[in-house]
Amino acid sequence: MTLPExxxxxxxxxxxxxxxxxxxxxxxxxxxxxxxxxWSSWRxxxxxxxxxxxxxxxxxxxxxxxxxxxxxxxxxxxxxxxVQPFTYDNYLPQIAITLSLxxxxxxxxxxxxxxxxxxxxxxFSHAIQRIDYAAAKLGALTAALLVLTLLxxxxxxxxxxxxxxxxxxxxxxxVPKLLQILVSSLLYxxxxxxxxxxxxxxxxxxxxxxxxxxxxxxxxxIVGQILTRMDSGEVSRYAQLIDVDRVLAGVTHALFGGPGIxxxxxxxxxxxxxxxxxxxxxxxxxxxVLVVGIGVIVQRYRRVQA
Amino acid sequence: MPLISANALTKRYSAGVTALDGLTxxxxxxxxxxxxxxxxxxxxxxxxxxxxxxxxxxxxxxMDMDVATQGTQIRQFVGYLPEHDCLPTDLSATxxxxxxGRMAGLPADAARERTAEVLRHVGLYEERYRAIxxxxxxxxxxxxxAQALVHDPKLLLLDEPTNGLDPAGRxxxxxxxKRTGSEFGIATxxxxxxxxxxxxxxxxxxxxxxxxxxxxAPLASFTEQTGTLAIxxxxxxxxxxxxxxxxxxxxxLDGASVLVDLPNADPYDVVRDTVDELGLRLLRxxxxxxxxxxxxxxxxxxxxxxxxx
Numbered sequence: 001m002t003l004p005e006x007x008x009x010x011x012x013x014x015x016x017x018x019x020x021x022x023x024x025x026x027x028x029x030x031x032x033x034x035x036x037x038x039w040s041s042w043r044x045x046x047x048x049x050x051x052x053x054x055x056x057x058x059x060x061x062x063x064x065x066x067x068x069x070x071x072x073x074x075x076x077x078x079x080x081x082x083v084q085p086f087t088y089d090n091y092l093p094q095i096a097i098t099l100s101l102x103x104x105x106x107x108x109x110x111x112x113x114x115x116x117x118x119x120x121x122x123x124f125s126h127a128i129q130r131i132d133y134a135a136a137k138l139g140a141l142t143a144a145l146l147v148l149t150l151l152x153x154x155x156x157x158x159x160x161x162x163x164x165x166x167x168x169x170x171x172x173x174x175v176p177k178l179l180q181i182l183v184s185s186l187l188y189x190x191x192x193x194x195x196x197x198x199x200x201x202x203x204x205x206x207x208x209x210x211x212x213x214x215x216x217x218x219x220x221x222i223v224g225q226i227l228t229r230m231d232s233g234e235v236s237r238y239a240q241l242i243d244v245d246r247v248l249a250g251v252t253h254a255l256f257g258g259p260g261i262x263x264x265x266x267x268x269x270x271x272x273x274x275x276x277x278x279x280x281x282x283x284x285x286x287x288x289v290l291v292v293g294i295g296v297i298v299q300r301y302r303r304v305q306a
Numbered sequence: 307m308p309l310i311s312a313n314a315l316t317k318r319y320s321a322g323v324t325a326l327d328g329l330t331x332x333x334x335x336x337x338x339x340x341x342x343x344x345x346x347x348x349x350x351x352x353x354x355x356x357x358x359x360x361x362x363x364x365x366x367x368x369m370d371m372d373v374a375t376q377g378t379q380i381r382q383f384v385g386y387l388p389e390h391d392c393l394p395t396d397l398s399a400t401x402x403x404x405x406x407g408r409m410a411g412l413p414a415d416a417a418r419e420r421t422a423e424v425l426r427h428v429g430l431y432e433e434r435y436r437a438i439x440x441x442x443x444x445x446x447x448x449x450x451x452a453q454a455l456v457h458d459p460k461l462l463l464l465d466e467p468t469n470g471l472d473p474a475g476r477x478x479x480x481x482x483x484k485r486t487g488s489e490f491g492i493a494t495x496x497x498x499x500x501x502x503x504x505x506x507x508x509x510x511x512x513x514x515x516x517x518x519x520x521x522x523a524p525l526a527s528f529t530e531q532t533g534t535l536a537i538x539x540x541x542x543x544x545x546x547x548x549x550x551x552x553x554x555x556x557x558x559l560d561g562a563s564v565l566v567d568l569p570n571a572d573p574y575d576v577v578r579d580t581v582d583e584l585g586l587r588l589l590r591x592x593x594x595x596x597x598x599x600x601x602x603x604x605x606x607x608x609x610x611x612x613x614x615x
Contacts, residue, residue: 016478020423020489020490021423022458022490023412023416023420023457023458025412026413027382027383027411027412027457028411028412028413029379029382029409030378032408032411032413033408033409033410033411036405036409037409038407040405048399049401050396051396051437054396074477078316101528112393113395113396114394117391117392117393117394117395118388118390118391118392119390119392119393119394121358121388121390122386122388122392122406122409123388123409124356124357124358125356125357125358125381125384125386126381126406126409126410127378127381127382127409127410127411128378128409129377129378181428221477233489271323305356
């Protein structure tokens with residue numbers, strides 16, 4: 001194809017030479033490149049800038065995560081404080097399955113395509129380093145999950161404050177809870193993102209990654225529950241640590257107290273019978289999970305062929 | 307300032323394959339052809355320049371910046387067109403090229419403006435708003451060139467830019483590359499195993515073979531005239547060789563042509579008279595030019611001679 005040459009226009013006296021222009025402006029370097037990758041990945045986690053089809057799953061799951069909070073607030077507004085199905089202590093365990101599904105669906109979206117289509121070699125030949133890529137993707141998935149974890153709890157918070165007869169004093173009562181809301185959301189989001197990416201980073205195939213992540217959450221939850229219920233000895237007490245949701249619930253409970261751990265298997269109520277462990281054990285387990293998961297991701301991107 | 311300066315650059319892969327073997331070279335800006343057979347080490351060299359892979363030993367600098375320590379700095383000024391597919395399928399060309407501009411450090415506004423400009427330069431118009439997944443190979447190759455140009459690089463690394471294109475697509479891509487290199491003044495390295503393509507667009511040549519530098523010189527010196535005169539006659543080539551030998555010229559038979567070494571003295575008159583004397587029909591009389599192929603052919607015969615010795 002021959003390109004239309006920039007033609008000097010003499011008639012009107014104005015000359016439009018649209019020849020190639022160099023670029024002498026600023027080059028923002030590594031930090032800006034990382035920020036770009038972070039935001040574009042966050043957007044892709046919700047299918048923004050993609051086709052409508054890419055939005056169905058992430059938006060559907062986001063609505064699903066928000067729905068219980070919205071309904072609870074609605075009920076409270078209608079019938080008053082009598083029924084309070086959700087507290088800040090049990091909301092995240094209640095939507096744990098939704099969160100896992102979001103990770104299973106969107107973690108491969110963030111990293112699979114780059115490997116499948118060999119876009120990685122372009123990324124690694126731009127103004128970032130390999131570890132920056134891993135960090136931006138992990139940050140983006142965590143931030144995407146924050147929408148699903150933080151937003152409904154803030155809705156609960158707003159509902160509690162605004163439905164009170166004395167809004168100001170209610171606000172004063174609830175404000176200390178903001179720290180719990182923030183920290184628990186962050187812990188859930190980061191942990192699920194780390195696990196999801198650690199699995200998704202190993203395959204360019206979307207179906208494998210999604211299946212692998214679902215299998216991981218299912219198997220750990222089921223094995224954890226079975227071992228826990230088999231007998232009541234030491235084994236069963238520690239077996240609950242296999243279940244990530246249970247560990248997260250345990251950590252939240254250890255940090256902020258509350259009426260007891262409700263995690264495990266989506267919180268269908270069976271968790272009450274499981275004896276609790278010392279808070280430090282949950283915290284230690286979570287730290288180990290995060291360290292191993294992040295280590296796996298970093299190693300993977302240090303070695304992956306580009 | 308040399309564009310690229312490599313010193314004893316060596317890359318061995320874990321499988322025991324040596325891709326680069328003590329490569330030392332200095333390259334000045336220009337449109338540089340990087341030629342060699344498949345597996346000669348072209349892609350390996352390009353990937354080392356980009357910091358995509360680390361050399362086993364040796365050092366290399368690009369625009370006076372060390373690849374080992376200033377990789378991100380260098381990559382802000384380098385555009386790369388990989389030989390394989392490298393495009394996402396679910397983004398439009400506009401979105402993707404602009405994204406890559408920002409990945410190279412451009413501010414958002416500048417990335418948008420320059421995206422429109424480079425997509426026009428590579429000849430993508432209305433289709434640039436459609437998802438890349440539906441593009442033809444030729445269009446994808448244009449997007450690959452556009453993303454390599456969007457941040458106005460000082461150095462363009464093109465690895466087999468005509469890969470997978472039909473003859474018409476090849477011509478267009480080579481024209482684009484030539485225009486980009488000569489009109490925009492962007493130093494360009496074009497890796498190819500097709501010598502014909504290199505001859506068309508480049509003005510300097512790096513020939514590598516087996517991970518070693520075969521030759522680095524301006525393209526003209528590869529194709530300069532040689533000290534050989536080629537004579538084609540209709541029949542009686544053997545007779546002509548013998549008779550020319552009688553006249554004191556070193557003549558050999560090469561296929562249907564008679565080759566005569568050009569001594570200091572002009573043999574043209576002798577050749578003309580001899581042909582006339584024998585009553586032969588002269589079809590062609592020309593001074594031979596080196597062809598790029600000879601470069602690799604010479605090396606092969608040289609090796610064979612080494613083996614024999």
